[in-house]
Amino acid sequence: MSDFLIDEELLAAIDMGSNSFHLAIARVDHGEVKKVASMSEKVQLAAGLDENKNLTEAAQQRGLACLARFVGRLSSVQPNRLRIVATNALRQAKNGQEFIQKAAEILPKPIEIIAGREEARLIYLGVSHTMANSGRRLVIDIGGGSTELIIGEEFEPIHTESLQMGCVAFTKAYFPNGEINQKDFDKAVVAARKELTSIANTYKAEGWDTVVGSSGTIKACRQITVNMGWSDDQENLTREGLEKLKDKMLKYKHVSDMEFEGLKEDRRAVLPAGLAILYAVFEILNIDKLVYSDGALREGVMYDLLGRFQHEDIRDRSVQAMIGRYSADLKQAQRVVDTAQHLFDSVATALNLNNDDSDLLRRAAYLHEIGLAISHSGYHKHSAYLLQHSDIPGFSQIDQNHLSHLVAHHRRKLRTDSKIDVMRVGGYKLIYLCLLLRLAVLLNHSRSDEMLPAIELTVKNEQQWQLSVSGDAKQWPLLVADLHDELLQFKHWDIELNIQSEQFID
Incomplete structure (x- = not known):
């Protein structure tokens, strides 16, 4: 791998989210990642988890078909400049390794399943690189299977949390047939509140200057309030606007009935669950206003990859x-x-x-x-x-x-x-x-x-190794004894280790 990336070279990231899979391709321009192409598909991997937390065959095939389409766009990206990360759905799936092995036959790089807090760190990195510095931020990202909340300053996260609540998981639990009513919405809000109580006091004590939202649920809610005239002058999502959106949505009986300008068809089914989570976040953390950022996990993955090339x-x-x-x-x-x-x-x-x-x-x-x-x-x-x-x-x-x-x-x-x-x-x-x-x-x-004796290791073949020790091995009796013991250990793993020295011939 080269020690640095020169400008105009390509980077790419695949984000295998619980709701959507995303591909982003970007050029490096004076140390910044400039996106040049992207693809997104609603795979809903989390919806394919059965009662035993196994991914169904149908869900696996949706995911594999999407990845195959993504690979068709990656011919100009070198494998060492690509990262593929998977989040909550594959963290939860008991047969996740089965899916990963199938995907390995398609993908030029292995899939990395990242932990919840690592996902949160990368989301914060993506958001912070796509926004002007505005003091201390609270970043909120509602995904398909989990919700990440991060407090940070500039490019450094201070607190990172990943909570087990997401728009796909909550849809399965509280809106399984697409029906909308106050009772089910309230149940979803209560469930989200319970998740949030574990971090609420710590986060509120830490404090923040601005609140930033990223990814699909928040993007959809914010866009609807802008189109309906319920946002503020800067087109931010406000608590008042969110309340109006909730009241309007609850007038519909089914997700298929909803008529919101700007609501994409593939977002429709998970909007009630996503809105319930967001509503609880606003309520528990006393949020009045939220700014939307286009930066998200995939941007964070690319900036993290860029840092690896630049010795950071x-x-x-x-x-x-x-x-x-x-x-x-x-x-x-x-x-x-x-x-x-x-x-x-x-x-x-x-x-x-x-x-x-x-x-x-x-x-x-x-x-x-x-x-x-x-x-x-x-x-x-x-x-x-x-x-x-x-x-x-x-x-x-x-x-x-x-x-x-x-x-x-x-x-x-x-x-x-x-x-x-x-x-x-x-x-x-x-x-x-x-x-x-x-x-x-x-x-x-x-x-x-x-000073240790001069040591040289050579490999005759993959099962025969030779360690050459220069000088009189009697000067290092403990080393000689340790090496004698190690010969047997190597044999247990089917490697023959030979020791060569003036006084020690194995």
């Missing part, structure tokens, strides 16, 4: 934050990072490893000891748990799963069944990275800056 990768900031939070030994982590990078560079070509693999190994090396903050006993398991279950800005659930497996296997015995688990998660590449991290940690067991 949020993932590295998150790694450093975790090192500080858990008081990890940064000097030791850096020793392991340096050794891991040396080993990686020696075998990357032979093992078909790329820059993304290098980044993953480096971040795992920095974080492999964070579990010591919990307990020395089995600290690698604690490290793995923290990486698997923490909200880590910039990382997808797949990224965190890979990191978790790397640190979980950097010490102690390797079992045959654990190899099967690692293979299932990340294939042979993740196997190789696990073994490289083990060697890097082992070679730094002394936790000292004293």
Whole structure:
């Protein structure tokens, strides 16, 4: 991957939302992302979740057909300049991996399932880059399966939350037949209020200067109030306008009866549920006025991708934050990072490893000891748990799963069944990275800056590795003992490790 993006090169993002799938293609112009093409389709993936939280075959086919159409527009975009993110519906789907495997046959890049707070961070990034700075913002995004609320200043979020309420999910729960009445609307509002109570006090105490809304539900509500003359002079969505919209909508008996200028047909069915959520947000957070922004998740994804090219990768900031939070030994982590990078560079070509693999190994090396903050006993398991279950800005659930497996296997015995688990998660590449991290940690067991023997790792083939140790190995008896033990562990994962030294021939 190049170190930077020059102007006029293309970026693209696919946002696989619970209600709609979106494709955005943009050019980089003086550090800004300028959208040049977009597509959007109402796939309603969340509506395809059955009572057991499995995606139905029909919903999967809708999604796959949409992705195939999107791919037809991506011929001019290089794969390393594309990100594909999925949100609440795939977070909830028990058979989500089945859908992802089918999609992998269509897409040029893997799908990243992002956690709710990561979705919120990216939404805020998209909004903040498409608006003039206006002090502290509260950003609201009502999606198909979840609602994100973020407080931030300039480009930095302060609070990020993702609540389990969305226009598709609430439509299934409270307006399943498209019928509209006061009783069902009130039930939906009460349900939304319950979700909001968990954050209301914290958010109101933090405060904000402006309220910004993004995405389909808020766009539709705002546009209707503008067309009806219920907005303010700046065409903002006001509490009074929202009240008028609610009263008008409740006069209809069915969604098919609604007549609102500017209401798109594919938004009609989910409007009552989306309006109920928005109504509760205005009420609980005492909002009087909301400004609409065209920026949303897909724009945030592209700005985040741009940052990775420009050495402003949020993932590295998150790694450093975790090192500080858990008081990890940064000097030791850096020793392991340096050794891991040396080993990686020696075998990357032979093992078909790329820059993304290098980044993953480096971040795992920095974080492999964070579990010591919990307990020395089995600290690698604690490290793995923290990486698997923490909200880590910039990382997808797949990224965190890979990191978790790397640190979980950097010490102690390797079992045959654990190899099967690692293979299932990340294939042979993740196997190789696990073994490289083990060697890097082992070679730094002394936790000292004293000179180590010169080490060279070569790969004869994918199942035969050779580690050459320069000099008299008797100078490092503990290292020799550790390497003897490691030979057996490598064999458990079907890798033959040979050690070559003047005094130590395996």
